[in-house]
Amino acid sequence: xxxxxxxxxxxxxxxxxxxxxxxxxxxxxxxxxxxxxxxxxxxxxxxxxxxxxxxxxxxxxxxxxxxxxxxxxxxxxxxxxxxxxxxxxxxxxxxxxxxxxxxxxxxxxxxxxxxxxxxxxxxxxxxxxxxxxxxxxxxxxxxxxxxxxxxxxxxxxxxxxxxxxxxxxxxxxxxxxxxxxxxxxxxxxxxxxxxxxxxxxxxxxxxxxxxxxxxxxxxxxxxxxxxxxxxxxxxxxxxxxxxxxxxxxxxxxxxxxxxxxxxxxxxxxxxxxxxxxxxxxxxxxxxxxxxxxxxxxxxxxxxxxxxxxxxxxxx
Amino acid sequence: xxxxxxxxxxxxxxxxxxxxxxxxxxxxxxxxxxxxxxxxxxxxxxxxxxxxxxxxxxxxxxxxxxxxxxxxxxxxxxxxxxxxxxxxxxxxxxxxxxxxxxxxxxxxxxxxxxxxxxxxxxxxxxxxxxxxxxxxxxxxxxxxxxxxxxxxxxxxxxxxxxxxxxxxxxxxxxxxxxxxxxxxxxxxxxxxxxxxxxxxxxxxxxxxxxxxxxxxxxxxxxxxxxxxxxxxxxxxxxxxxxxxxxxxxxxxxxxxxxxxxxxxxxxxxxxxxxxx
Numbered sequence: 001x002x003x004x005x006x007x008x009x010x011x012x013x014x015x016x017x018x019x020x021x022x023x024x025x026x027x028x029x030x031x032x033x034x035x036x037x038x039x040x041x042x043x044x045x046x047x048x049x050x051x052x053x054x055x056x057x058x059x060x061x062x063x064x065x066x067x068x069x070x071x072x073x074x075x076x077x078x079x080x081x082x083x084x085x086x087x088x089x090x091x092x093x094x095x096x097x098x099x100x101x102x103x104x105x106x107x108x109x110x111x112x113x114x115x116x117x118x119x120x121x122x123x124x125x126x127x128x129x130x131x132x133x134x135x136x137x138x139x140x141x142x143x144x145x146x147x148x149x150x151x152x153x154x155x156x157x158x159x160x161x162x163x164x165x166x167x168x169x170x171x172x173x174x175x176x177x178x179x180x181x182x183x184x185x186x187x188x189x190x191x192x193x194x195x196x197x198x199x200x201x202x203x204x205x206x207x208x209x210x211x212x213x214x215x216x217x218x219x220x221x222x223x224x225x226x227x228x229x230x231x232x233x234x235x236x237x238x239x240x241x242x243x244x245x246x247x248x249x250x251x252x253x254x255x256x257x258x259x260x261x262x263x264x265x266x267x268x269x270x271x272x273x274x275x276x277x278x279x280x281x282x283x284x285x286x287x288x289x290x291x292x293x294x295x296x297x298x299x300x301x302x303x304x305x306x307x308x309x310x311x312x313x314x315x
Numbered sequence: 316x317x318x319x320x321x322x323x324x325x326x327x328x329x330x331x332x333x334x335x336x337x338x339x340x341x342x343x344x345x346x347x348x349x350x351x352x353x354x355x356x357x358x359x360x361x362x363x364x365x366x367x368x369x370x371x372x373x374x375x376x377x378x379x380x381x382x383x384x385x386x387x388x389x390x391x392x393x394x395x396x397x398x399x400x401x402x403x404x405x406x407x408x409x410x411x412x413x414x415x416x417x418x419x420x421x422x423x424x425x426x427x428x429x430x431x432x433x434x435x436x437x438x439x440x441x442x443x444x445x446x447x448x449x450x451x452x453x454x455x456x457x458x459x460x461x462x463x464x465x466x467x468x469x470x471x472x473x474x475x476x477x478x479x480x481x482x483x484x485x486x487x488x489x490x491x492x493x494x495x496x497x498x499x500x501x502x503x504x505x506x507x508x509x510x511x512x513x514x515x516x517x518x519x520x521x522x523x524x525x526x527x528x529x530x531x532x533x534x535x536x537x538x539x540x541x542x543x544x545x546x547x548x549x550x551x552x553x554x555x556x557x558x559x560x561x562x563x564x565x566x567x568x569x570x571x572x573x574x575x576x577x578x579x580x581x582x583x584x585x586x587x588x589x590x591x
Contacts (some may be wrong), residue, residue, distance in 0.1 A: 026322040027409035031421055034469055037398075041462025044429045048439035062445075109333055116330035117323060124330050133573040134341060137541040138562035142344045145555050155341060156360050192337065194404035235493035236337045249434040258544050266387045270434050270526070278530050281384035297432055305430070309423075 001082055049294075052220065052287035059281045064079045073289035084272065084289070088296075091248065093267040094179055095300075098247040101187040102242050106194025107232075111224075132192035140256040143185045147171045173267015182253050182266065190246070194239045201235040202228060241304040248297055269293045341566075348372060348560035372555035372564070375475075377446060381561060383536050384543035390453055390530075392521035395460030396514045399460055401470030403513070408498070410469070411476035428466035434526055441530055451533045459527050464517040471516070475509030476502065508576075515572045522569060540565050 043297035053075070055061070056068040063131035078084050109128070113121050134142070146153050149170045172178045205227060213223040251270040254260065260275065267275070269289065277286030298305070347355060348371050350364040375381065409415065412423060440459055441450070449455030464497060479502050487497040525541040534540055538546075545560050 016552060027413045027415040027418075030405045030409045033402040034465060035421070035424065036535060037402055037465055038424060038428045041458060042431050042436075042466070045436040045439035045443060048442065049436060051441060052442070075339070112330050112333060113325065115323070115326045117327045120327045120330040120334070124334040124337075127334040127336075129573050130341040130570070131337040133570040134566050135519075135541070137523070137525055137544050138344070138565045139340065141544060141547070141558050141562050142340045145347065145559065146340065146343060148555075151356055151555070153362075154357075160360055167437075186429075188337070188340070245430070245432075250436055251433055252523075252541070256525070273435065273437060274526065274530070278441070283438050283442065286438045290432075290438060293435045294432050297435075308527055310434070 003082045004137070048134045049156060049287050049290055054283055055284050057282075057284035057287070062281070062283070070284070074284045075292075078287055078288045078292065083267070086264075087267050087269050087272045090175075090179070090266075091270075092296075094183065094246065094250075094268060095248045097183050097189070097252075098186045099240060099243040101183065102190040102194055102243050102247070103236065105187055105191040106239065107198055107236070109195035110202055111199035111228075113195065114202050115197055128192035128195060128253065131188055134189070136189070140253050143181065147181055160218060173262060178258050178266040182250075182257055185249060185253055185257075186250065190243060194243070197239055198232055198235055201232050205231045237304065241262055241301060244301055245297070248300065249293075269296075276288055343387075344562055344566070346557045347555060348375075348563050350556065352556055362524070371554075371560035374563065375557035375560035378557065378561075380538060380543055381536055384538045384540045385564070387532075387537060388451060388522060388540040391456045391460060392518045394453070394457035395464055395521045396517040398457070398461040399468040399512065399517050403465055403472050404510070406469040407472035407476055411473045411480060414533060425466050425470055427530040429470055431466075433463050437526060437530060440527065449545050450531055451537050453537070455531055456528060459531075460521040460524060461516075461523075464520050467520075468513050468517055471513050472506070472509060475506055475513070478509075479505045512576045515576050519569055519572065 054069060054071060056070040056073065061068055102143075108125070113124060117122065133138075147155075149155070149168055149172075155166045155169055158169075171181050209227045210223060213227055218226065250268070251274065254266055254268055254271055255274065257297055258266055260271040270293070273289045273293065274288050276282050276289060346364045347368045349369070350361075351368050351370070354361060354365065406421075406425070410418070410425070444450050444455045444459075447455070449458065483501050483505075484497045487501045488494065492500060523541065524539075525545070528539040528542045529545070532542060538544055540561075542557070546559055547554070547561065
């Protein structure tokens with residue numbers, strides 16, 4: 001009698017009742033640290049960037065601490081500055097060049113990995129990992145050394161190959177050739193990721209599909225179009241999207257090579273933002289540049305963002 | 316058959332050329348670091364070093380600031396990874412396994428934060444750190460890297476947790492494990508490779524980062540390796556041997572990580588990018 005009431009009273013009310021609200025609260029407690037961090041370190045800066053872009057925020061205001069709203073003045077200043085438009089066009093062309101070389105190069109290397117001899121594939125994969133693993137700034141210094149005017153291996157090789165005019169040729173004397181060198185550097189660094197991703201996709205294609213294609217008498221180009229490309233298209237979309245995000249915002253390589261020079265000839269939008277904000281302390285102008293940059297990035301990647309959100313909704 | 320054989324040889328030859336293209340800069344970095352100085356600055360054409368020397372490594376590493384910068388880089392990267400891993404794992408569990416009101420909102424928050432162009436937040440971050448008096452101090456940099464790597468960490472770990480069948484945990488709970496101990500004994504060990512891959516990503520992101528380190532760290536004893544390396548030429552004239560030796564040391568930890576987790580790397584990156 002006593003034993004039954006004891007267990008009855010002991011378990012039912014006091015053990016299960018406090019469990020219910022705790023359980024319900026658990027997900028929110030677990031999410032709390034991440035939410036606070038994201039709101040403080042991403043949300044607040046985004047909001048503050050937008051607000052700063054409508055303020056006059058130069059050294060004087062920073063020192064005095066007063067808030068001076070100036071409406072659209074920063075935007076008018078930025079949008080009427082020819083340097084901004086030059087940087088915008090340069091950034092867009094540069095991004096397009098980097099993304100297309102990385103994706104196309106990555107696709108070719110992935111196909112190469114499928115068709116080469118086993119040993120060559122192993123060597124190729126190790127080489128790709130070497131390129132992928134080198135930190136951006138280390139890679140930039142190595143490229144500077146390879147492209148060095150007097151002692152760089154590239155000029156020396158070109159001279160050896162019978163182009164004596166490259167002796168002492170400076171690759172960084174014009175904006176265009178500087179951007180071209182940076183583009184080669186970025187393609188060299190980003191092709192490995194694209195190649196490995198697409199190669200993983202190729203491995204996932206069932207072999208029977210190729211057999212069926214060859215039974216139907218498809219040429220290798222037709223087999224590629226109907227089998228490989230169909231399977232790879234979603235992955236190609238993903239790597240293109242990621243490359244767009246990465247290449248549009250590139251700062252490290254551009255700044256480390258020539259600080260946006262010669263004569264602003266390699267100044268992209270991230271470099272412009274850095275110069276306006278940090279070097280000359282026009283924070284309001286720099287914030288306007290970064291807001292415009294973000295809007296451009298959203299516009300460029302809008303299709304992909306929508307598809308990703310829809311996929312998440314569908315879950 | 317012979318035609319296919321010829322084709323394979325040609326394709327493999329192209330493969331060797333591609334391998335050479337991707338491996339050459341690493342080879343050139345290391346061989347430059349090992350060459351005697353007089354061989355570097357000569358007109359001769361040597362693809363192979365004659366006479367190996369470790370002088371540049373000793374010089375480069377002995378140069379003012381290298382060890383400090385190395386230490387700063389390690390602290391900033393490890394600090395950020397540790398914070399991101401804890402907060403990210405805590406967030407990944409409910410996002411992957413629990414049903415609750417507002418779940419979609421959290422997912423959206425993480426996704427949008429992952430898309431946020433950190434490079435475009437330089438100015439507000441700079442002002443924020445100035446107000447918090449964290450400029451030119453390592454905790455400021457750790458905070459920024461924490462914020463930059465957390466959404467990715469949470470999202471990728473969510474993908475890895477989803478890859479582990481929830482049935483396993485439920486089976487353990489049927490066998491008498493509590494909720495927490497079922498997670499700790501069943502899911503956590505299986506999550507090991509995911510945790511390693513995710514933290515390596517975070518580490519490499521922070522290790523690589525240049526823009527914020529360049530902006531926030533003003534005194535030389537606060538430089539991280541990328542900032543120190545970028546100032547190398549101007550500070551000491553162009554000492555290519557020393558620069559390449561320092562670059563080699565800078566690259567080594569990342570290279571080792573990559574070789575260890577390369578297999579999980581692609582899976583993790585695309586899992587985070589496409590969907591969990």
